[in-house]
Amino acid sequence: MSSKILIVDDEPHILEFLDFTLAQEGFCVRTALKSEEAIEIFRSEAFSLVITDIRMPGINGFELIKTFKQINEDAEIIVVTGFASADYAVRAMKNGGAYDFLAKPIDNIDRLLIAVRQALEKRQFNMERKSLIEALTRSNTKLKSEIEERRRAEAALRDSERELSIRNRIDQIFLTVSDDKMYGKIVQVVSEMTGAADGCFGYLDDVNSVTFPSMMTQVRDKCRISDKDTVFPFEKLGKLWRRAILEKKTVCQNKSVPVPKGHIPMSDFLLVPVVHRKQTIGLMAVANKTAAYTDNDKALLETVADHIAPILHARLARDKEEKARKLVNEELRKAEEKARGLLNATTDSIFLTDTEGIVLAINETGARRFGKKPQDLIGINTFTLYSDMPAAERKKQMNRVIRSGKPVRFEDEHSGIIFDNNIYPIFNPQGKVSQLAVYGRDITKERASETLLRAREKELEIKTANLQEANAALRALLKRREEDKTELEEKMLFNVKELVCPYLEKLKESGMNGRQSNFLDIIESNLNNIVSPFIPGLSSMHLKLSPSEIQIANLIKQGKTTKEIADMLNLSPRTIETHRDSIRKKIGLKNKKTNLRTYLMSVR
Known part of the structure; x- marks a missing residue:
């Protein structure tokens, strides 16, 4: 969709000229002769760019720009001014947040279109950067939340270990046995304590599919189901298993249990959900006991499940955090690549320096203008890259930004290339300027074109x-x-x-x-x-x-x-x-x- 542009000027012929010119370039244009009319239009529609006269009857240009920024701070503003009010345009850029200004009469269409496209590109870059920062902030908040959740689980585990002294062997398993063997060891201990011949222990994922990392060896060996697996989707679980997960209650059945063809026979079945904070996170089952399961068997297994619950949750949370961390790192990597791609896609040279002029980051265009690669310039003092005159001027302008905390714009020449430079301050949490973003655009051809145009006009x-x-x-x-x-x-x-x-x-x-x-x-x-x-x-x-x-x-x-x-x-x-x-x-x-x-x- 084409960008929407609002043009504000009290001279109808200028409105008609700008409207026609920008519409020819495919932009969606609205116009207003009065400041009040412009504000009403700007409130009712979303505009990417405003082109406004700095001297307007009624509300003056500075108040109008301020109002626009209050309504939509993301919209870029280009001010139009006569020669006599050029200083107002500069003030509008420095203090009002205007991106650029055009001098009347506007007879250079190329200059107009360049200013419009650059303003829209700057807005697009700022919007993407803002979106990226918001995404990173959400990811960081989520990561902090999960880390806090893990800390609470570990605290619960420590409390549980202090309060309960369930079976030294269980404690020893958690302390000494690796993850891949822990489930099997616990099943073995529980089966021995209950007198069960077979058993299994597994955990649930976010969609209630059950994974059994380790079953008793004889269970897997005796099972004759052709497509047997250690992962069971919720809808393929038996009725008793689904009931234990949903109701979060122990299921005990001292009789034969229906099983699929090829499955080992099951009788005297005891199934206990591992519940953490009212959420079923695991299942522990024993079966085929020589005698019926008693209330003591049930209580013992529930005690073990309660003891295991925070530990299992912590392990699952850790695994989940690790997975989330990898995902966040991957997203960060992609975001960094995207940001780097955006920086390298522009034909402008972009520097990030500290207040002493040390290069912290630079895009490929900027490095190429010095005949180097970006990594070769990191840590180099930027003033050493220029001859004495440009270096002194840049240092002067950077000091202005550091002192005032406001961006500046100036032109200089380096190696026969004329640059249109913008320096923006970056503040630390204490509100002081700690870094500087320097944008340099090569305008050599533009200046040559202007000179040629003047000669042609003569x-x-x-x-x-x-x-x-x-x-x-x-x-x-x-x-x-x-x-x-x-x-x-x-x-x-x-x-x-x-x-x-x-x-x-x-x-x-x-x-x-x-x-x-x-x-x-x-x-x-x-x-x-x-x-x-x-x-x-x-x-x-x-x-x-x-x-x-x-x-x-x-x-x-x-x-x-x-x-x-x-x-x-x-x-x-x-x-x-x-x-x-x-x-x-x-x-x-x-x-x-x-x-x-x-x-x-x-x-x-």
């Missing part, structure tokens, strides 16, 4: 100026060509009007025959076709216009008013009005409401 400005000059010269040439064209048209029309048309009229009046009249009409029609391109929009009937009327008609088409035409031709406005009336009459617009200029433009 080059573009020069080309734009040259192009504007060329366009101005071209417009002047086009205007002159249009004027020459108009002058040629007017001369052509004038010559036809004055030198040809009068003679055509005289020919018409000379008394020609029909064939000659036809030829004359053709000549007149062809002549009109020849001159019509030079009279834009005027038909053959417009040849009747005088040169002055043609000149005035062209000025009307150009949008000139009567007064403007009069001034240009050094005539009175009344004379121009007379010519306009004559033109309307000759082109058939007399007594019509049609606008003269509109008509002349439409027939062009």
Whole structure:
């Protein structure tokens, strides 16, 4: 799912620009023009990042950032500021918890996207680190709880040993016999004490399956069940066994007991649950006694079970703790590998140092920039890795963090590489800075790109100026060509009007025959076709216009008013009005409401 970003700014065009740009990159964006509106939106939805103007009407930027952090401390904040309020942005980063700031106007989209992605990456890293710490805390709490449980069991065992003096042989078994033989030895002792021919002793796991680590040898030898095993799931146990586990009571039956085919015969059966803190944790059974079991047999076996219960619980707890410890260690190993992988996955160099600058941890990117492996730099003073100037500057910045307890950000150069550095304090339980986390991002290419971009912008400005000059010269040439064209048209029309048309009229009046009249009409029609391109929009009937009327008609088409035409031709406005009336009459617009200029433009 894409990260949600809230943009807060009182300038709509900035909101629209940021909304469009970030939406194009696949982010889910919400916008707000006012601080109060932004707070309501932020309360109602989960946002990964907020981009806000530092100067807002109403609630100021610092209070707004503080409110955002109070609502959701995990959200990262980028402040937007004009040049005049850059110091406010720095204060917002130092004191308000803002991650970065962008200067207005925001015209560098790459810078914007880099800042957004880095802020989201930082938030993701912090969330994973927080989750990891919580998981480790839960594991440690659980481990401490189990250790405490074991201590209580051992205390109960010591108390039981002091209070009960059950059978020296049983005590001796627990004191001298190893785990793998203990169960068998106890079964042997109990069988001898009760006079039973066969016996078994086992423990229960979390799902009530019973494991018999050791049965009397003759029991296993005499059993003919093909799939015999030492582990019995609860659902496969016999009815008497399940009852003893669930009811936590002794089962005694001085008669034959139903058994599966192949199982050894069982009679005179005595089954005692080993109960610890109201939980059945083991079973002890004897069978096939030559005489019936008595109450003394039952009491003796229950005493042994009570005596064994805390010891068995302690052993099981120890085994469980060992298993849990291995599991926790494995989880810790995986978590460390994951954390190491996250650190090594970034292209930023990451150091962890003490207050003297000694390297405690470093990722592969950081070590690679010094041409070494991470393990080779552990214990090295970080200031010895730089030349005098960068080393002095870094020491100065680290001392600032130690004194103020606040992170700092600065740039420096090492071996021709420009770094954007962030130093964060790490506090000990007493609240003092004991370690420093240093993040260094290589911004050499960014700075080179910015330099190249400025050069390109300058080059573009020069080309734009040259192009504007060329366009101005071209417009002047086009205007002159249009004027020459108009002058040629007017001369052509004038010559036809004055030198040809009068003679055509005289020919018409000379008394020609029909064939000659036809030829004359053709000549007149062809002549009109020849001159019509030079009279834009005027038909053959417009040849009747005088040169002055043609000149005035062209000025009307150009949008000139009567007064403007009069001034240009050094005539009175009344004379121009007379010519306009004559033109309307000759082109058939007399007594019509049609606008003269509109008509002349439409027939062009």
